[in-house]
Amino acid sequence: MKKREAIMEEIRSASFTTPTSGVADGYAQANLVVLDKKYAFDFLVYCERNKKACPILDVTDVGSPKPVLTGQQNDLRTDLPKYQVYEAGKLLKSVNDVTGYWTEDSVAFLLGCSFTFEEALRQNGIPIRHNEEKCNVPMFETNIDTIPAGPFSGPMVVSMRPMSQQDAVRAVQVTSRFPDVHGAPVHIGDPKAIGIDDITTPDYGDAVTIKEGEVPVFWACGVTPQAAAKANGLSMITHAPGHMYITNVKNETLGVL
Amino acid sequence: MKKREAIMEEIRSASFTTPTSGVADGYAQANLVVLDKKYAFDFLVYCERNKKACPILDVTDVGSPKPVLTGQQNDLRTDLPKYQVYEAGKLLKSVNDVTGYWTEDSVAFLLGCSFTFEEALRQNGIPIRHNEEKCNVPMFETNIDTIPAGPFSGPMVVSMRPMSQQDAVRAVQVTSRFPDVHGAPVHIGDPKAIGIDDITTPDYGDAVTIKEGEVPVFWACGVTPQAAAKANGLSMITHAPGHMYITNVKNETLGVL
Numbered sequence: 143m144k145k146r147e148a149i150m151e152e153i154r155s156a157s158f159t160t161p162t163s164g165v166a167d168g169y170a171q172a173n174l175v176v177l178d179k180k181y182a183f184d185f186l187v188y189c190e191r192n193k194k195a196c197p198i199l200d201v202t203d204v205g206s207p208k209p210v211l212t213g214q215q216n217d218l219r220t221d222l223p224k225y226q227v228y229e230a231g232k233l234l235k236s237v238n239d240v241t242g243y244w245t246e247d248s249v250a251f252l253l254g255c256s257f258t259f260e261e262a263l264r265q266n267g268i269p270i271r272h273n274e275e276k277c278n279v280p281m282f283e284t285n286i287d288t289i290p291a292g293p294f295s296g297p298m299v300v301s302m303r304p305m306s307q308q309d310a311v312r313a314v315q316v317t318s319r320f321p322d323v324h325g326a327p328v329h330i331g332d333p334k335a336i337g338i339d340d341i342t343t344p345d346y347g348d349a350v351t352i353k354e355g356e357v358p359v360f361w362a363c364g365v366t367p368q369a370a371a372k373a374n375g376l377s378m379i380t381h382a383p384g385h386m387y388i389t390n391v392k393n394e395t396l397g398v399l
Numbered sequence: 400m401k402k403r404e405a406i407m408e409e410i411r412s413a414s415f416t417t418p419t420s421g422v423a424d425g426y427a428q429a430n431l432v433v434l435d436k437k438y439a440f441d442f443l444v445y446c447e448r449n450k451k452a453c454p455i456l457d458v459t460d461v462g463s464p465k466p467v468l469t470g471q472q473n474d475l476r477t478d479l480p481k482y483q484v485y486e487a488g489k490l491l492k493s494v495n496d497v498t499g500y501w502t503e504d505s506v507a508f509l510l511g512c513s514f515t516f517e518e519a520l521r522q523n524g525i526p527i528r529h530n531e532e533k534c535n536v537p538m539f540e541t542n543i544d545t546i547p548a549g550p551f552s553g554p555m556v557v558s559m560r561p562m563s564q565q566d567a568v569r570a571v572q573v574t575s576r577f578p579d580v581h582g583a584p585v586h587i588g589d590p591k592a593i594g595i596d597d598i599t600t601p602d603y604g605d606a607v608t609i610k611e612g613e614v615p616v617f618w619a620c621g622v623t624p625q626a627a628a629k630a631n632g633l634s635m636i637t638h639a640p641g642h643m644y645i646t647n648v649k650n651e652t653l654g655v656l
Contacts, residue, residue, distance in 0.1 A: 179440075182440055183436075183439050183440035183443065186440065186443045186444070186447070187443070187458045190443070190455045190457075190458055191458070191467065191468060198447045200447075201444045201447055201448070201548075210448065210546070211448060211546070289467070289468070291458075314656075315656065318655050318656035319655075319656070321578060321655050325655060326655070326656070398575050398576075398578045398582060398583075398655055399571075399572065399575035399576070399583070
């Protein structure tokens with residue numbers, strides 16, 4: 143297992159450009175949303191109203207790309223493996239560096255990511271299928287509406303991890319300890335109950351195998367703001383789903399007990 | 400025990416003007432901060448950087464005195480038993496109604512209050528001294544600095560509950576379940592270790608008896624923004640310490656597991 147510093151250097155130089163699940167174990171990971179300051183207050187209220195999907199870990203000072211609480215030596219314009227640039231709700235491009243899109247009015251928000259509690263799941267003997275299959279976690283837009291704030295609204299996005307039915311209860315317990323990285327699942331079982339018609343075609347990330355006897359378990363996901371951008375024609379810079387910012391915060395320090 | 404609706408009616412008509420600890424058991428309580436919208440974003444960032452003291456439960460739409468998530472039928476200008484009006488960092492007055500101070504640019508923030516987990520402490524056999532002595536909880540400014548955001552900075556304020564040393568461990572467990580209402584204590588034991596020179600003269604609220612063999616247990620407190628107002632010459636409307644907004648949210652729904 144490479145140390146965080148080594149991974150961050152590879153990410154910064156764009157030699158590491160793949161999903162970050164299972165990478166730099168021990169350090170919490172975060173979703174990124176960068177907005178013009180005129181949307182910053184409304185977005186923060188949106189996050190507060192939808193904490194399960196958008197738990198705030200850090201907010202930069204206006205114009206500064208430096209995390210305040212989660213890695214002051216890092217630069218959020220270069221230190222993620224892949225970004226998405228949304229313009230008026232359309233995905234304009236995916237890039238490995240957003241220095242050219244950053245302005246003095248940019249504010250960056252870091253939201254907790256469920257990759258953070260995967261270490262705890264593995265330590266409890268619950269395998270992570272997208273690690274086993276060396277792909278990105280599957281993510282879906284649901285029929286669960288977020289609570290609007292200003293121009294932000296839209297469906298909650300969820301990530302899905304299949305597991306044995308016996309493991310599902312333990313997964314609830316293990317992840318409940320980590321509310322700042324989405325906490326307990328929002329749903330266990332029938333995907334249709336939350337508006338997912340086809341579990342084999344995720345809206346973001348990759349499909350994974352669900353074995354005989356396994357149940358899909360769904361967690362709220364920090365890609366939810368990207369769905370809000372698409373639903374409302376908004377402009378923002380985000381991480382590419384699954385390609386997270388690796389904070390300097392140890393996973394365990396986010397455990398509430 | 401009176402029902403929440405009956406208590407709220409008494410509060411609205413200013414026939415109930417005393418501290419709310421132990422009142423309307425079962426419902427979460429909240430600190431209030433009302434600011435001009437020009438400070439709203441900085442304040443929300445301040446809360447995020449200092450979650451332990453300032454866990455956000457609700458943010459109103461600009462100009463609206465209605466809670467969005469915690470009691471849409473309520474009016475935050477009248478539905479707290481007592482308010483403080485700070486002008487340029489000075490406590491201008493304490494009033495029972497702030498309708499005259501509210502403007503179309505006002506934004507209200509509700510922060511979780513530790514009175515919320517007192518029910519769980521009592522159910523675990525841990526007596527609440529300020530209830531026994533029918534007074535307000537003692538609160539102190541500490542030497543723990545908050546992390547600044549915009550014009551907001553200053554000391555963390557804490558509330559104190561004395562208890563037997565055997566109860567202190569259980570109190571950590573019980574309150575850890577409720578991170579949105581300050582969660583686990585920030586300190587157990589020697590008040591001087593957090594800059595409190597005289598435990599018998601609280602900065603807010605009332606002194607309570609600490610019996611032989613008891614240990615003081617300190618929780619981060621939502622009066623922290625009032626200390627920030629005083630430290631930085633800011634104007635804001637707040638609840639009077641101990642005189643909280645009683646939300647329509649059941650305590651137990653805030654338990655993370």
